[in-house]
Amino acid sequence: MMKRMMSILLMLMLVFSLTACSGGSEPAASTNEGGSDAPAKTRVAIVFSGNLGDKSYNDSCYAGALKAQEEFDIELKTLEGTEAAEWEANFLAVAEEGYDLIICSSSNFEEYMKEHCANYPDTKFAVIDTTVEGDNIVSVSFAQNQGSFLAGAAAALFTKMSDIEGVNDENIIGWVGGMDIPVLHDFYTGYEQGAKYVDPDITILQSFAGTWNDPLKGKELTLAQYQQGADVVMNVASGTGTGILEAATEAGKYAIGVDLNQDGDQPGHVLTSMLKRVDSACYLLIQSVVEGTFEGGSKQYLTIADNGVSLTDMSVMKEALGDQFPDEILTKIQELQDKIVSGEIVVENYEGFGPNN
Incomplete structure (x- = not known):
């Protein structure tokens, strides 16, 4: 008991010292004005x-x-x-x-x-x-592995469109994560499977920034992958990811957003976003x-079937590319999504993830 109390006291002292940078909002009073008998919030x-x-x-x-x-x-x-x-x-x-x-x-x-x-x-x-x-x-x-499967497939399909400006004739795509933790490996496991479902010989570059809050690091890693031949790089890096998306515009290349719809953050350079309904x-x-x-x-x-994960409709990219937008990507992604929902395609998880874990 003494050990627990000391631990709590130390942690409370630390949090008080960090209040200025925590960004936390103070809770409103839990009682109602005027002494009302209404239940507390x-x-x-x-x-x-x-x-x-x-x-x-x-x-x-x-x-x-x-x-x-x-x-x-x-x-x-x-x-x-x-x-x-x-x-x-x-x-x-x-x-x-x-x-x-x-x-x-x-x-x-x-x-x-x-x-x-x-x-x-x-x-x-x-x-x-x-x-x-x-x-x-x-x-x-x-089931971020399922959503990432679709993202990997989209990247692998798009990197073949060498008639589009910024897409070379090499089949190379990239992936940049924030912290090197198991859930991000589950993302990458699906991304790799989706890409190789489309093209078994595709090359996939992978990097971890080691942080959620360093856009400059995200940009640096992404630019390095573009220099190695990648056309499309997936962002799975929270705050670090803003640099990944910026790198796409700076290099005249393409990225894939994550969690929220990031298609409009760098219009014309974000192919799609993998939505994760946090x-x-x-x-x-x-x-x-x-x-x-x-x-x-x-x-x-x-899962995908629960609307827990999905891809955006790529409407921002479609508007940017006009007649050059490859509609067959949307058709193929819908086909793959239907096969995942039906069980025809089973996307593997990283060890320790999945519905039974």
């Missing part, structure tokens, strides 16, 4: 392993929370952090504050949840993008607490 906290404003994963999660706040009138607090020490400190801070629901936005919180959630049995916890066992935990993960996951988790349907110890796995 449901209190929800979200801890992020990165910053808002990434136009990707974190912003998608936050969008779902804002929708829930508007519809259910919840009290919402967010805490951002870019380093492991901040993540644990923020997690412990909101756990000690007694929120009704604490949402851990990514797999970066997995070890802290395993260590601490059982110490707060009256608090409901949720984690997105991984599975953590616990009677007061709900886990939501995605917003829906966050919204549904909050709704379950508000409506009393939260089931601790459960897990959800959202």
Whole structure:
């Protein structure tokens, strides 16, 4: 008990020292003005392993929370952090504050949840993008391998269109991730399968930036892949990914966005985006607490068939290319999607991922 208390005190001291850079919003008062007997609002906290404003994963999660706040009138607090020490400190801070629901936005919180959630049995916890066992935990993960399969196939089809400006006659594509963690390997596993389904001999370049928050690093890695012959590079890097998309415009090449629809971020240079409905996951988790349907110890796995992942309709690229846009890509992607849903194509997972994990 003493060890646990010392750990909590140390973490709270750290989070107070980091308040200025956390970006967190203070919770509204939980009681109503005038001493009303109306029930207190449901209190929800979200801890992020990165910053808002990434136009990707974190912003998608936050969008779902804002929708829930508007519809259910919840009290919402967010805490951002870019380093492991901040993540644990923020997690412990909101756990000690007694929120009704604490949402851990990514797999970066997995070890802290395993260590601490059982110490707060009256608090409901949720984690997105991984599975953590616990009677007061709900886990939501995605078949990002299926979505990435479609993205890889699209990249492999597009790199053959050498009549389009910026596309060479080499069959080389790229992929740049943020942190080197298992969930990103699940992304890459699907991307590689999709590309090789189209062209077994295609070359795929892979790089990890080692961070979610360094656009310059993302740009550097992407430009290097373009110099090695890649025409299309997929972004799976949250805030680092803005640099990946910028590199596409700078080099006169192409990229694939991730999580949110990033097609319009660099118009004419983002072929498509792999949508990952983190917003829906966050919204549904909050709704379950508000409506009393939260089931601790459960897990959800959202696939293409569940509308958990998909590609955009490429309308921005179609407008940019005009008559040069290869409509056969859309036809082929729809065909592949239907085959995944029917089970004719089974996309493999990275070890430890999938509906049974």
